[in-house]
Amino acid sequence: MKKFTRMLGTLGIVFAMALGVGVCSSDALAIDRIVLKDGSVIEGTIVREAQGAVWIKTTIGGVPAERMYLPSEFTSIERNAATAPAEATRPATGGDVPVVPAVPAVTTPAAPRSGVPRGVVITLGDREHGDMVGVYMVANILERAIPVIEQEIGTDGTGVVVLRFMSGGGYGAEVQKISDVIHNEYKKRWRTVGWIDSAISAAAMSAHCLEEIYFTTRGNYGACTGFYGSLDKPVEGFELEKSLHQMEKISARGGYDYRIMRSMQIMDPLSATIDANGEVHYFADTVSGDIIVNRNTEILTFNAVSAAKVKFSRGTADTLDELSKAMGFQEIQWVGKTVKGSLWPISRAEQMQMDFRKKVKTDEDNLNRYYANYAIHVQLAAGAPREERPPLVNRARQGLEQIKSMVRNNPAFARNIWGGREEYKEWLEEQEKLLRDLMR
């Protein structure tokens, strides 16, 4: 018993986040398959349908269960799927392969108009679900969207990807990863621009490799000072120098004077002069330039007006039409479904981002429950006679599967909770062994 408790305790962290859909095992008799929007596939027997909702008998962790899904929760139903090849839709179960969200179901794309470039808007963070860098804004989901975007706007170099930023910052550890995906993958394939609604701290640092940045009227960008969660704990010393150096390199990617980001990180003054050719020259004080960009004792955050004044922003746009014009397009085909209340069409790649954040939000809200469910049943099994353990271990396994599903959806959880991918794997192996031991 002590051993099990100790092994559970090795997690050694407070779960303050959450999860969503458990991975369902295949039933030998399964003939129907429901592909959920988050990519999970539920196999079993459909027993009822009403108003578009379906009820399916399946097994979860070896326990028979009946589940109901609303039409808004699944992308497709495969009936009598046992006779059809299954691999294409089967969720990956390996620890390294992300399974959710899957690429949303293919809809017939609008026919490309000859000679007209196509574009998509991809959101990074939203008000409803979350915006934290390293939790809701992660490199991994941007990377997974690449083949979908390729399918939607082509690979001939004429496509446009608008990255709409809405984030108050987050984990600095994610900045380099996001910057790398944008710089090494997106920018090489498409004209990639930033559309800043709010990019604070790590979000601004993530966007800073973009040469072409537009603001919304209320946009803000900056305040990149690193700190460790508390107002009295700034990033200092070697770590600070490393961060400043990192951002100098990322500034070069975006073609920005390194002093701009520096003033966003530390209290360096900054002024600027625009010469007769329209070139902007920066000075690390408040007196050499004509325009004071950052005061002596402050940290820089741009707004739409101040960013445009020193040409950091290429323009201000609140609608897609205004953005298209600011980008110089006479005509551009924005790909995706028109959705009421959305200022841009929702492409499949964008739907992926939205689904991802929705699941992460569910994960954050429920992680404590999943972990508690796991831990309690391990403890119960450990205290029960051998013959009474199987159902308890099955319950524990369900909890563990939920945690695994969470990390598959968003590998950043492994870093944020366990301290790293390896640490997570190690913990997982311990738990798997523990469950096996309980069944001996």
Place this chain on the structure above:
Amino acid sequence: MKRNRIQRGIAALIAAMTLHMLTPAPAHAWAAPVAMTASTDTLIFKNGNVLEGTIVSETGTHVRFKGELHGIAFETEYPKADILEIKRGTGQAAGQAATDTKVVDPSSYLTPPPAPVIDDGRDKIYWIDLTGKFGEEITQTPLRNALKDAKNQRADVIIVMVDNKVVDDEEIRGNEELEKLYAQFDELFRAEKIMAVVVDEVPAEWQKPPRIIYWVRRALGGIAFMPLTSKEVYFHPEGKLGGVGNLNGMRARGHRRVVEKQISLRRGHAVGWVNQSGFPQPEMLVRALTQEDFVLSLKIEGGRPVLFEGYPSNPGEELLTDDGMEGNADTIDQAARGEGNDVLTLDHRLAKLLGISKGTAETRDELLSLLGYRTDQIVKSRSEAIMRDWVRGFEAGKTQARRLWEEFGEVQVQGDYDQRRQARSTQIQKIEQIKSIFKRYAESFEWRWLARYGFPIDGEGGPGIAQLTEIQDRIRTQQLLDRR
């Protein structure tokens, strides 16, 4: 003192639950589902959950339902908004058909079908009063519903009268811990959720967005930014706008660089919202509104107001805010009356002088007259009822939540097996009802109220619904562990 008592109570509760959790469970505790009979009613929830049992009572918006879950009897009221379908067994009330009933979302009742629109060529005006406590009574859901009503009424102009009640801070003054927490509560960020309804949702949902006009009686605190997003603002002769705190106060609370970051990002947000109005010097205005060491003056150039940093140098210039240092510091009396000048508080004169206000009106008719409209152009709306219903519902919800929470704490799990099971069922039911209230009014619940009564609080300062669900899980586990 009260807070400590509450915290101790919560700790004791959790400790008690944890002890129970460690007790081994019998294998047979895995309760089989209750067999469905012809007389069983079934609730199918939008989240996929299915409950079987008996409908006890039913209103237009709620269903009271009793049944058994994981071996625990329960009786709980569920909002119909959460229910996809009700399947009625043969034991239904007389006169009710045994067919599936599609539950209509109660929110659809809030907005009546569009009234017949008489197009006499004149603008239709929709009136909204934003009154009461910001964040609780002035909040996004009723505002959104009022705007939906305005859309149905095909309004051309929406006039929003702002008159918020200032939060009474007496209860937190002197309590260092609470003061510290309160200082971290950024009303601007709360206001963003409300302002987005007007600034983002209206243009996205209206084919021809209406003119939005604000009439300011009192806009103090986070709501001050709301009128500042508009190009059309009018003031009441006693109108005040400001009171958005003192950002510099953060400087005493941490490392200077980190604090400056926090100030900078907040200013960045605030300036962004003011940018929406097209005001030509948004950063100057925001600095004066939020930072007490910022010296701002006004001069007139070419007949237009121009803000500049620094003290006036000639009689034609006017000092708006001083540096708030030593002899310049506002007295408590000045600050309380909103008449100090360490930070900027706009009254009708200053607002007009700065070009923020287009005019001053004492009454609604006077305002309409200034706008060139007549009273009969105001359409008959439900905005007042929408706002009033929200406030009443919220107040009733608070009272009910407190009562349920107290009752929950009073439930004694003791006696024989059936009595213990019944007690736990009662606990679960109480929490379920609290969750239902919290879900409906989540945006209005403020952390201080929640903390005062010992409710769990989520990471954003709202009701901790997930934590309540965890408590329910623990109770269910206790039941699993219990032996006859």
